[in-house]
Amino acid sequence: MDIVIRQAVPGDYAALGEITAQAYLRDGLLDFGESDRYLGELRDVAKRAAAADVLVATRDGTLLGGVTFVPCGGPMADIARPGEAEIRMLAVDRAARGRGAGESLVRACIDRARATRGCTAVVLSTQRTMHAAHRIYERLGFARVPERDWNPLPDLDDITLLTYELTL
Numbered sequence: 001m002d003i004v005i006r007q008a009v010p011g012d013y014a015a016l017g018e019i020t021a022q023a024y025l026r027d028g029l030l031d032f033g034e035s036d037r038y039l040g041e042l043r044d045v046a047k048r049a050a051a052a053d054v055l056v057a058t059r060d061g062t063l064l065g066g067v068t069f070v071p072c073g074g075p076m077a078d079i080a081r082p083g084e085a086e087i088r089m090l091a092v093d094r095a096a097r098g099r100g101a102g103e104s105l106v107r108a109c110i111d112r113a114r115a116t117r118g119c120t121a122v123v124l125s126t127q128r129t130m131h132a133a134h135r136i137y138e139r140l141g142f143a144r145v146p147e148r149d150w151n152p153l154p155d156l157d158d159i160t161l162l163t164y165e166l167t168l
Contacts, residue, residue, distance in 0.1 A: 002059070003057050003058070003059050003064065003099075003100055003101055003104045004057070004058045004059070005055055005056070005057055005104055005105060005107075005108040006055065006056060006058070007053065007054070007055060007056075008045065008049055008054040008055065008056045008066060010046070010049075012045070012056050012063060012066075013045035013046050013049070014045075015063050016045050016054070016056060016063060016065075016066045016091075017042065017043035017044065017045045018043065019063065019065055019066065019091055019092070019093045020042045020043065020045075020065075020066065020089055020091040021039055021042045021043045022093075022094070023065075023091035023092065023093070023094065024038075024039070024042055024091070025039070026094060027129070027130075028129070029127055029129070029130070031159065042089060042091075045066075048068045048076060048088075048089070051070075051074065051075045051076045052068050052069060052070045052071070052074050052075075052076040052088075053068070053069040053070075053071065053112065054066060054067070054068050054069075055067050055068075055069060055105055055108055055109070057092070057096075057101040057102075057104055057105050059096075059099075059101075062096075063093070064092055064093055064096040064099075064101040065090070065091050065092030065093055065096060065101050065102065065105060066089075066090075066091060066105065067087060067088070067089060067090040067091075067105040067106070067108075067109060068087070068088040068089045069085065069086075069087060069088075069108075069109045069112050069113075070085060070086040070087075070088060071085055071112070071113075071116050071119070072084060072085055072116055072118060072119045074086070076088060078125060078150075078152070079123055079125055079148060079150060079163060080123055081123075083118055083119060083120045083121065084119065084120065084121045084122065084123050084165075085109070085112070085113040085116060085119050085121070085122050085123075086122070086123050086124060087106065087109045087122060087123075087124040088124070088125075090102060090105060090106065090124075090133060092105075097132070102132070102133065102136055103136050103139070103140070106136055106137070106140055107140065109122065110122060110140065110166065110168075113168060114168055119168060120167065120168055121165055121166060121167050121168055122142075122165070122166045122168065123145075123148070123163060123164065123165045123166075124137070124142070124163070124164050125150070125152075125161035125162065125163055125164075126161065126162050126164065127161060127162070128160070128162060134162075134164075137164045137166075138164075140166065141166050142164040142165060142166045143164065143165060143166070144162065144163070144164055145163045145164065145165045146162075146163070148163035148165070149161060149162055149163050150163070
């Protein structure tokens with residue numbers, strides 16, 4: 001059966017929070033591991049769902065992963081400017097990777113952005129080591145925008161997030 005993308009429901013929140021947290025932990029994306037304060041944000045799907053659109057990918061009823069889509073001007077945006085939507089916290093369960101769930105989630109975000117009145121671009125931040133995600137973004141037409149790279153923790157010099165943009 002095909003991958004289904006749908007809006008997350010409260011029954012998905014705990015599992016998606018754990019998939020997201022484990023993806024970041026196991027891929028070494030949290031500088032402070034289990035004690036990283038961002039881990040709580042990754043697990044708190046209910047908070048994200050109250051402020052943005054949380055989408056999930058499923059196959060045969062099994063949750064594969066999810067993403068947070070921030071429409072233009074949404075409170076969850078980190079880097080979006082007026083007229084831009086933002087993609088955040090894309091994560092796919094390790095066992096489900098390489099089967100199209102991540103790309104399907106990103107495509108769903110692009111479709112939502114195109115359907116959002118006044119939205120002219122989609123932006124996202126990614127870590128340097130997220131090579132599989134970079135390949136998805138580039139395959140779908142996103143381009144690097146180095147002048148928008150940023151550091152979420154300015155007191156730590158070695159953390160720079162890369163910015164990608166897709167003009168709609």
